[in-house]
Amino acid sequence: MESIGVLLTCPMYTNLHEQLANRFNLFKLWNFSSFQSFSQTHANSVRALVCDTKIGADANTIDSLPNLEIVSTYSVGLDKIDLKKCREKGIRVVNTPDVLTDDVADLAIALALAVFRKIPHSDGYVKNGLWKHGSDYPLTTKFSGKSVGIVGLGRIGSAIAKRAAAFGCPVSYHSRSEKPEAGSSYKYYPNILDLAANSQILVVACALTEETRHIVNRQVIDALGPNGVIINIGRGPIIDQRELVSALVEGRLGGAGLDVFENEPNVPEELMGLENVVLTPHVGTDTVETCNDMADLVIANLEAHFSGKPLLTPVL
Numbered sequence: 001m002e003s004i005g006v007l008l009t010c011p012m013y014t015n016l017h018e019q020l021a022n023r024f025n026l027f028k029l030w031n032f033s034s035f036q037s038f039s040q041t042h043a044n045s046v047r048a049l050v051c052d053t054k055i056g057a058d059a060n061t062i063d064s065l066p067n068l069e070i071v072s073t074y075s076v077g078l079d080k081i082d083l084k085k086c087r088e089k090g091i092r093v094v095n096t097p098d099v100l101t102d103d104v105a106d107l108a109i110a111l112a113l114a115v116f117r118k119i120p121h122s123d124g125y126v127k128n129g130l131w132k133h134g135s136d137y138p139l140t141t142k143f144s145g146k147s148v149g150i151v152g153l154g155r156i157g158s159a160i161a162k163r164a165a166a167f168g169c170p171v172s173y174h175s176r177s178e179k180p181e182a183g184s185s186y187k188y189y190p191n192i193l194d195l196a197a198n199s200q201i202l203v204v205a206c207a208l209t210e211e212t213r214h215i216v217n218r219q220v221i222d223a224l225g226p227n228g229v230i231i232n233i234g235r236g237p238i239i240d241q242r243e244l245v246s247a248l249v250e251g252r253l254g255g256a257g258l259d260v261f262e263n264e265p266n267v268p269e270e271l272m273g274l275e276n277v278v279l280t281p282h283v284g285t286d287t288v289e290t291c292n293d294m295a296d297l298v299i300a301n302l303e304a305h306f307s308g309k310p311l312l313t314p315v316l
């Protein structure tokens with residue numbers, strides 16, 4: 001397969017780069033001054049494109065690669081890929097579901113615990129020597145038993161539900177339709193406003209689509225209220241970030257644990273000083289174990305495609 005041209009859109013994980021370079025004719029887009037300068041000389045060679053959550057495959061990129069057969073994203077999220085264009089052109093699309101579910105669900109719970117128990121702040125209290133000189137650390141808020149509302153009960157949402165239930169949290173959810181597999185364990189709300197009004201923690205775990213963009217708006221935030229907490233491990237634009245920031249600054253929302261943002265890597269300055277807000281840099285899947293599994297899946301899908309075998313995780 002050494003002659004097959006594969007284009008990598010941006011730096012990802014060295015293990016993935018190495019595996020791709022060992023098997024294919026790998027082009028790293030960032031080694032070229034622009035996409036135009038790359039495509040002038042190499043566009044015809046590219047049969048596969050590997051992208052991720054930072055730089056995906058837009059219509060212009062897809063149209064500029066006349067021999068493109070497959071887009072393989074090193075992510076479960078598909079929001080950076082023009083799926084309509086891929087469908088039109090008969091280009092296959094694969095992603096990396098399942099292998100990352102546990103890590104993202106773990107992070108959702110970790111963020112909730114971190115917000116309620118103020119773990120980052122109390123860590124600073126000890127490390128900055130304040131414990132020795134100050135009084136006892138102020139009381140925090142209990143997480144176990146809080147009602148959890150999950151937006152999107154897919155693979156990741158279900159894994160979060162399972163974990164939350166183990167903490168004694170009653171779990172409810174909102175999604176486009178009721179999930180028969182949720183049975184009577186989790187209450188379904190057809191309307192996200194009702195979910196928020198009946199939850200103490202709202203966890204955003206759905207995919208970003210035109211339907212879910214800003215689905216968490218001012219009304220939803222206000223329904224959650226001043227003691228409510230939002231956790232977002234999905235995508236930044238699912239929440240109206242301006243409304244989220246003003247609610248946090250004005251005390252209309254109790255706290256937030258955020259791994260994703262509307263304009264990454266830019267994060268609103270107003271969030272930096274808030275003790276009730278815990279921020280992580282879009283690292284839901286970023287453990288060595290999971291990144292190795294994701295890299296293996298990207299490779300296995302490409303190898304299957306180019307040897308005429310069924311794709312492991314087809315989207316299209």
Ligand SMILES: O=CC(=O)O
Nearest residue numbers: 053075076077285
């Ligand atoms: O955000 C991470 C992913 O989509 O895999």
